[in-house]
Amino acid sequence: MQQTISHETIERAVAEAIRIRTNAYAPYSNFLVGAALVDGDGNIYTGCNVENASYGLTNCAERVAVGTATTLGRRDIILCVVVTDTPAAAAPCGACRQVLSECNQHMQILCTTPDRNDVWCTLDELLPRAFGPNDL
Ligand code: THU
Numbered sequence: 001m002q003q004t005i006s007h008e009t010i011e012r013a014v015a016e017a018i019r020i021r022t023n024a025y026a027p028y029s030n031f032l033v034g035a036a037l038v039d040g041d042g043n044i045y046t047g048c049n050v051e052n053a054s055y056g057l058t059n060c061a062e063r064v065a066v067g068t069a070t071t072l073g074r075r076d077i078i079l080c081v082v083v084t085d086t087p088a089a090a091a092p093c094g095a096c097r098q099v100l101s102e103c104n105q106h107m108q109i110l111c112t113t114p115d116r117n118d119v120w121c122t123l124d125e126l127l128p129r130a131f132g133p134n135d136l
Pocket of ligand 1: 026029031032033048049050051058059060061062091092093096
């Protein structure tokens, strides 16, 4: 079941994702990503991508944001906002979809850009039949 998210909360989350994106450490790709997660009480948790000279150790913005929320004791994420400065908004990578699904398979996803090319979808659409705890 999807929870309704107020316009004000959505705008706060987008503003946070746009802001946090500028903290991305992406000297290898120069591709800066910002993410903001919203929990069931409207709290916001942010993350940016953190690259490494050993490229495979790079952490995506969305997974950093899941770490932020988890560290602060929340996993009940209902919205993930992802911001990239691209002509069309980019969707979370496959690894991030899997990690997000551990929080809530049904969360809403808003992919957007600093100049607001918004694309809405759900994690169900991005990762159908996700592998989860019930498969173990
Ligand atoms: N990246 C993210 O932060 N999130 C995604 O969903 C896709 C990719 C980052 C990883 C890397 O730092 C850069 O974007 C280029 O792949």
